[in-house]
Amino acid sequence: MKNCFIGAAIGAMIATGLHAEEVLPTNVAFNDGAIEQSLSGAPGDPNNGRIIVGDKGQGNCVACHEVTDLADVPFHGEIGPMLDGAGDRWSEAELRGIVANAKIMFEGSMMPSFYKTEGFIRPGNAYTGEAADDTFGPLLSAQQIEDVVAYLVTLKEE
Amino acid sequence: MKKLTGAILATVFTTTLASAEPVDDTLILNEETPIVTRTAAPAHLSDALDEVLSGWLFRGTETRAMQSDDFDNPGMIFVEQAMEAWETADGTAGKSCSSCHNEIESMAGVKPTYPKWDENAGSVQTLQMQMNECRTERMGAEAWGYDKGPAINMEAALSSVSRGMPVNVAIDGPAQSAWEQGKELYYTRTGQLELSCANCHEDNYGNMIRADHLSQGQINGFPVYRLKNTKLNGAHSRFKGCIRDTRAETYAPGSDEFIALELYVASRGNGLSVEGPSIRN
Numbered sequence: 001m002k003n004c005f006i007g008a009a010i011g012a013m014i015a016t017g018l019h020a021e022e023v024l025p026t027n028v029a030f031n032d033g034a035i036e037q038s039l040s041g042a043p044g045d046p047n048n049g050r051i052i053v054g055d056k057g058q059g060n061c062v063a064c065h066e067v068t069d070l071a072d073v074p075f076h077g078e079i080g081p082m083l084d085g086a087g088d089r090w091s092e093a094e095l096r097g098i099v100a101n102a103k104i105m106f107e108g109s110m111m112p113s114f115y116k117t118e119g120f121i122r123p124g125n126a127y128t129g130e131a132a133d134d135t136f137g138p139l140l141s142a143q144q145i146e147d148v149v150a151y152l153v154t155l156k157e158e
Numbered sequence: 159m160k161k162l163t164g165a166i167l168a169t170v171f172t173t174t175l176a177s178a179e180p181v182d183d184t185l186i187l188n189e190e191t192p193i194v195t196r197t198a199a200p201a202h203l204s205d206a207l208d209e210v211l212s213g214w215l216f217r218g219t220e221t222r223a224m225q226s227d228d229f230d231n232p233g234m235i236f237v238e239q240a241m242e243a244w245e246t247a248d249g250t251a252g253k254s255c256s257s258c259h260n261e262i263e264s265m266a267g268v269k270p271t272y273p274k275w276d277e278n279a280g281s282v283q284t285l286q287m288q289m290n291e292c293r294t295e296r297m298g299a300e301a302w303g304y305d306k307g308p309a310i311n312m313e314a315a316l317s318s319v320s321r322g323m324p325v326n327v328a329i330d331g332p333a334q335s336a337w338e339q340g341k342e343l344y345y346t347r348t349g350q351l352e353l354s355c356a357n358c359h360e361d362n363y364g365n366m367i368r369a370d371h372l373s374q375g376q377i378n379g380f381p382v383y384r385l386k387n388t389k390l391n392g393a394h395s396r397f398k399g400c401i402r403d404t405r406a407e408t409y410a411p412g413s414d415e416f417i418a419l420e421l422y423v424a425s426r427g428n429g430l431s432v433e434g435p436s437i438r439n
Contacts, residue, residue, distance in 0.1 A: 056368075063368040075369035079362055110361070112351045122348050122407045129402035132350075139350060 025117045025138045033105030034093040039115065039142035049151025052144055053083075059140060059148055064111070069155065080111060085157040095152045099145055114139040114148075179364055180215035180373075181222070185433075188228055191322040193431040200428040202329060206360055207374075212430050213438055216363075216373040221385065225437045233314060233383030233435025236390050240315035243308060249299025255292070262319055269313075269320040270432050273421040275333040282336040282421055285313050286392075286412070304412030305392035314381040314390050317434035325378050325432060327424045340422025343415060349406025355423075358400075370439075375400070377420065378427040379436030386439055393420050 021041025028035060038044075052059040054073035062070060064079035086095065098105050100115035115138045123132040140148065185193040195212035203210070214222060224230045244255045244262050259265065269285060276283040283291070286309050290301040302309035329337040347354045358367065359375030366372070381390040394411035397419055401408040409415040 060368070075366070077367045078365045079367055110353065110357050112353075120348075120350055120352065120406075121346060123350050124402065124404075124406045124408070126405060127402055129398065129406075129408040131407040136350075 022142050025115050028100060028115065030097055030101070030104050031093075034091065034097040035100055036093045038146055039096070039100065040146045042143065042146065044143075044146030044148070044150030046147070046150040046154050048144075049147035049149070052140070052148050053151060058144065059114070061148075067155070083152065083155055085155060087153045087155045088157055090152075092149060092153050096145065096149045099140075099148050099152070112139060115142070115145050180211050183215065183222060185212075185214055185222070185226055187226060187321060193322055193433055194324065195430065195433075197429040200425065203426055206356075207426075210376065210427055210430055211363070211374050212427075212433060212436075213373040213376055213379055214433065214436060216371050217438060221437050221439065225433070231383070231435065231437060232388070233381070233390055233437060234318070236311040236383075237315045237318050237435060240308075240311040243312060244315065249293065249297035251296065251298045253297050258292075258296070262315060265316050266319045267323060269317045269434075270323045270326050272327065273333075273336075273417060273424065274328060275331065282333050282417055284412075284417055284420055285316060286310075287417075289313070289316075304410075305395045307389075310381050310390045310392050313392070314435040317381065317432055320432045321434070322431050325424060325427045325430050327421060327428060329421070329425045333421065336418045337421050337425060339415075340418035340420070343419045344422055347404075348401055349404030351404045351406075353404040355400065374426070375423065376427040376430060377423050378430040379433040379438070381434050382438045383435050384438055390435060393423070397423075 021038075023029075023037065023039045028039070029037075050070070053061040053067065054070045056063075061067075061083070062073055062076045064077045065081070065083045066076040066078060067083045069084070070076070090098065094105070098111075101113040102109045102111035103113055117136065117138055120132075123136060124130060125132050125135070180196075183195075185195050187193055193212075193214075195214050196209055199207040199210050214225060224232075228234045241262060247254045247257070256262070272285040272288070273282050275281075276288070279287075279291070286302070286304060289309065289312055293299040294301050302312075327333075344355045347357065355375060358372055363372050363374045377393045377396075380393040380396070382396070383389070384391050392411060394413075394416040397416055398408045398411060
């Protein structure tokens with residue numbers, strides 16, 4: 001009986017613990033545009049991050065940025081700077097801040113805020129042209145942001 | 159004109175990857191009418207842009223060539239249909255457009271001034287609204303749906319007889335408040351992507367956004383025949399698509415917001431030639 005209780009209590013602690021480690025979009029703490037702490041509480045997967053950066057349906061970062069490492073993905077845009085060497089220019093915390101909400105690092109930036117859920121004008125339901133409904137969430141999840149950051153860190157000039 | 163359609167539509171359009179800059183090319187329509195595709199920006203815009211450029215300059219070689227000759231321009235097939243409608247009686251009064259307006263060529267010079275203030279209506283009217291006023295109040299006919307086939311075809315016909323004339327919409331006097339509203343909309347960053355028209359079409363024209371070569375988003379070429387959907391498209395429908403692509407709740411064609419936006423965007427092209435029906439991707 002006693003053991004059962006302890007087991008359940010530990011289980012609950014782990015569950016709440018995990019939950020507390022995922023930072024909600026409305027709770028992100030920026031420090032000079034950077035975010036020190038992982039948003040998901042778990043490490044990022046650079047391979048998945050690479051896919052997100054090139055995928056039209058996910059980050060679609062190549063719509064605006066050229067990335068030599070993603071030469072296999074067609075059509076890179078030229079709105080923002082080339083991302084080659086981003087891992088040299090910025091720390092992991094800075095990259096996390098830029099991807100989550102670039103407008104804090106670069107005032108008025110055209111780059112979308114990927115981890116933000118408030119403050120939009122006429123937010124829509126994805127690309128339908130209809131108003132947003134209660135399924136509205138950030139452009140990328142906490143773990144997707146971590147994956148993208150883990151990938152960007154690997155972009156070093158030889 | 160019709161006999162050429164099949165050949166035109168069967169052509170496979172190869173996507174020429176555009177370089178960053180608009181091309182250095184001149185458009186002469188049917189080897190006789192020069193079309194102004196780049197000119198000094200109108201005074202109200204001179205703080206933001208030196209030059210205004212037609213979307214024609216941002217399209218590939220084949221697309222540009224198709225627009226230079228009416229026999230190659232698939233948009234002209236829809237103009238032909240509208241020319242027939244112009245002569246055809248419709249509605250309870252038994253009248254056609256030509257009953258009152260004679261030849262459609264008499265409409266040369268009308269399109270470049272729209273949208274414009276209408277004293278009787280007490281508001282800014284687009285060309286489609288003016289056409290519907292004639293249909294409902296003078297012909298006893300039903301209004302055409304906004305940007306729908308018959309309306310967009312007639313708008314293209316009215317545009318075609320004004321090609322080569324400079325866009326010249328009035329932005330002051332009673333039209334000013336709608337113009338201000340349109341300007342506000344143009345610079346508002348909408349949707350989850352928080353992008354304004356200006357982000358793409360003022361700050362980044364000439365740049366690639368993914369596979370698209372960004373133009374200034376001018377409407378001197380509207381209605382536009384798009385290779386993508388092989389029909390004529392209205393300016394409001396284009397605005398709707400661009401706003402939707404910012405992950406925003408968009409506005410409807412014919413709405414007050416789009417009337418105001420059309421007036422403002424048209425005014426950014428004051429001085430460019432009327433080109434519609436033009437051809438775009």
